[in-house]
Amino acid sequence: MTLKDRVHRFARKHPKKLILFGILLIAYYYCLPKELFKTPTATVVESRQGTLIGAKIADDGQWRFPVIDSVPRKFETCLLQFEDAYFYKHFGFNPVSMAKAIGSNISAGKTVRGGSTLTQQVVRLSRNQNRSYFEKLIELILATRLEFRHSKEDILKLYASHAPYGGNVVGLDVASWRYFGLQPHQLSWAESATLAVLPNAPSLIYPGKNQQRLLDKRNRLLKKLLAEKYIDSTTYHLALLEALPLKPYPLPKIASHLVEQIAKNAKGQRIKSSLDENLQQNVNSIVQKYHQSLRQNQVHNAAVLVLDVNTKEVLSYVGNTQTTKENQKDVDMVQANRSTGSTIKPLLYAAMLDAGELIPDMLVPDVPTQIAGYTPENFNEDYSGAVQAKSALARSLNIPAVRLLQSYGLAKFRDQLDVFQLGGLNQTADHYGLTLILGGAESNLWDLCKTYMNLASTLNHFNATSSEYFSEEFTEPTFGKEVLDFGVKSTNKTVFDAASIYLTFEAMKEVNRPDGNESWEFYDSSKEIAWKTGTSFGNKDAWTIGVTTDYVVGVWVGNADGEGRPNVTGVTSAAPILFDVFDVLPRSDWFQKPFDEFVDIDVCAKSGYLTTDSCPRKTISIPNKPNYVNACNFHQMVQLDVQKQFRVNSSCVDLSTAISESWFSLPPLMEFYYKRTHPLYKPLPPFRNDCKSTNAPPMEFIYPKNGSRISLTKNFNGEKNEVVLKLAHAKPETGVYWYLDDRFISQTKDFHEIGLIPDLGRHKITVVDALGNEVSVTITIE
Known part of the structure; x- marks a missing residue:
């Protein structure tokens, strides 16, 4: 009779037994919960090198990290030799160990020995029930089921991740940090042995409380390792000399604000971030160095963000200084909305270039100005009379910026800013008025750096492709290594064309560095950086943002509570931090010129406007698009006498004997300030006395x-x-x-x-x- 026939015969003779067996089999299959541990875990953030940079405690107040990726060899050896030497040979329980444990406990009249395997201990840790023989029976059944579901390696990881290590320390990962200040794979044999025996009696870890018992347990395990030839005699004797931990080490906090930020979307997870540990440590040191001097002026807070332009990853994130709680050290100033100061002036400059309404060399009035009751002032409370648009941006002059914004259109520019998704910029154009360009709006370091990162990325991609743009170029920076989808390539610009971005960065590059380094650009060892400062009204916020082909660095300095302090400016307070950060970053080449987006035109050499027959000209490159800039009206043809001392006209001379000459002449108010800083400027000569003026001096x-x-x-x-x-x-x-x-x-x-x-x-x-x-x-x- 075949086996199949026997089964059929048994089913016909014992149907109830077969049904009962099936029910028991189903119950056995489903007896183990799908999720063994439901306890909350800490949010753990690692650097791109895999080192711990910070963690946020679990909701139940326990330092319990997510399940570890692997169990280090030393710890595994120590654990198995101490707890379960036959771990890889049994199927969830060890009947020999159980029998010996029962015998020893009966002889002693109390529990003196346990016979549980590591698999059973994993089940016990997950159930957290009172100890009894019935409970041990349940654990035995569940342990066998666990062996069906998971590999031995996974069971080891579950144990190492949930074993108690005293106080609110749970799991090998946390214990190795708290007690030895090391990662698990860095532990010595003595340290691994200590952590292997500790879950058996976690209360022994407290300093001064039965530590001799812990030392004895550790040393007995080391002796067993020697006997089993896992370690040699030299290693054994050196391990005996190692002391037990005396006090807990704090967990690393090199990017605590970043951890909080990541925890918002990855709570309870282990995240391998894009943060560069060495760079983060360097930036932390730089911020703290400047904090020592800033706090002498009662300035307590600062933030730095470093982004990778090519991968759009966060490389360094310093949300605040290590100041006191009273000075809001826990406030993340990378994300806090503050007055933008002048940090969005380059966006207006690029917008006007892109619209064909600006030429970099054209003169913009810089004179006392009043527009509908609003009177802007330059930071230095002085005037240039007239200044090139690119120079006005490099010098961060307020009056030219306001005049350009009025010319371009406040509402149009306000609507364009929505593309950049600047947090805090949520009011209408009428609400901000022309102060929008000078810090009348708010945003944060994250979004401002993101904006300049995406502009730089646009320029890089245009030069790297066949002069094309990506449809999804403007994206959020990422904390981890994600494959970004930039969308499809097209000849249509995303926001601004590459030429406008390039010219904007060129103007930003001309800003002089702080601390007297006015000629820094002439040194071969210098780095070419496009950078912009900003200072809010009342010296409450100091900004600096720098851009290269590879990196964006943003710095904010001020007080989190909004208190302004004298001499807190972008140039004096934030810029030195920015350049110190760039000094620890690899050198970047300057942006390639996107030639396909340029066209050559002739402009007046002195005014920068489109040429007329009355001015000397020069050839420059501008974005290739329709140009709406006016022809130059600062040059005029004048008739001079033979000595070129006076102007003449037909009322006093025969014009065929007069000398015609192109003359650069500004309106009276512009001229009044312009000639103070331009000694070579020549006002129009007066008319000769016998000539009747047809154009009286205004x-x-x-x-x-x-x-x-x-x-x-x-x-x-x-x-x-x-x-x-x-x-x-x-x-x-x-x-x-x-x-x-x-x-x-x-x-x-x-x-x-x-x-x-x-x-x-x-x-x-x-x-x-x-x-x-x-x-x-x-x-x-x-």
Whole structure:
């Protein structure tokens, strides 16, 4: 009779027994929970080198790391020799060990020996039930089921990850850090033996409490290792000399704010991050070095973020200084929204280049300005008269930036900023007004660095491909090694074209380094870096962001509670940190010029505007697109006498005998400030006396502007201070007559300034020069 026939015959004769057997088999199959351990685990973050950089404790207050990847050989050897020498030979339980344990316990009248295998101990740790013989029976059954489900290696990992090591320390990973300050694979034989015997009596680890018992247990295990020839005599005797741990070591905290950030989306997981441990340690040291001096000025907080442009990974993340809790050391200033200062000026510059509304060399007015009641000021409270657009960006001049924003369109620029997803920038254009470009909006270091990283990546990819753009270029930085999908390639730009980005970085590169290194770019050992500073109103926030082909470094300095301090600026407080960080990064080559996105044009050599027949020209490269910049109106053809001392016209000479010459001439107000810093600037020559001027010398108010509302302040004696009226005249030597509400009040010559104290209310100020030219403004005294 075949086996099959016997089974059929047994089923017909004993159907109930067969059903019962089937039920027991199903119960056995499902008796072990799918998830053996449901206890919460700590969030563990490792560097790209695999070293621990920080962890966040589990929700139940236990230091319990996720299951380890592998059990080190030394620890495995020690553990098996101490707990379960036949681990690889039994199937969940060891009947010989159990019999010996029962006999010893009966003889002693109490529990003096355990017979559980490591597999049974894993089950016991997962169930956490009161000890009894019935419970041990359940553990035995579940242990055999566990052997069916998992390999021996996995069972070892489960034990090593959940064994108790005293206090709130659970698992080998945490224990090796807490008691020896090492990773498990770095443990010596003596240290491995200590951790192998400790779960058997975890209370022995506390200093001064029965440590001799722990030492004896460890040494007995070492002696067994010697006897079994796992270690030699020299190793044994050296291991005996090693002391037991005296106090717990703190877990590494080299990037605590990064751990908190990762824990938001990977709670309870072990994450191998993109952080470079050596770089992180260096940046930590740099931040702490500057914190020592910053706190002398009662500046307590700083943050640094380093991103890899090519992989878009976070390489270093310092969320704050190691200051006190009272000074908000736990606030992550990488993510905190703060006033942006001037950090978004390059975005306006790139936007206008991309729109064909800006040429890098064109002159932008830098004069006292009032727009709808708003009066911007440069940081140094001085004026250049006129300055090249690229120089205005490099020098971070506020007035040119505001004028450019007004010209470009506030609403248009505000809408474009949405592409960059800047956190904190969530109001309408009307809410910010023109202050948007000077720090009227808020954002954070993470999003600002992300923006410049994506711009740099756009330029790199354009040069690396066949002059194409990726549709998904603008992405978030990543904490881990992820394969990024940049989308499909296209000739259509993502946000700004590569030429506009390149010219923006070129302008940012011209900024002088701090601490007197004005000529740093002339040294071969220097690094070419495009960088931008920012300082918020009231010196509350100091920013610096630097970009190379490979890295973006962002720095914020200030007080987390918003308190401003004197001398806290982007140049003096944040920039030195930035360049120290770049000094520990590998050198990067400068960006390649994206030639396919450029076109050569002729511009006026002095004004930078499109050429006319009246100006000397030069050839420059600009983004290849329709250009909406006006032709130059700062150059004019003038007729001069033979000596070139005076202008002439047809009213006094035969123009065929006059000398025609192109002359660069600025409007009076721009000229007034421009010639102070440009000694070679030549104002228009006056008309010869016998010539009738067809274009009288113009003049313009420097202060106040038309429609100004002015409050008179008081001095220490309680007396009202004067309003100082200033005028720019193309011929300063011309006499000027001042009138207040049509009443003559004063005459000036050469220096056209007067002070007066008008009554409250509306007034008209009129100025008439000796040639009969007249200008006026209306002001209100409040």
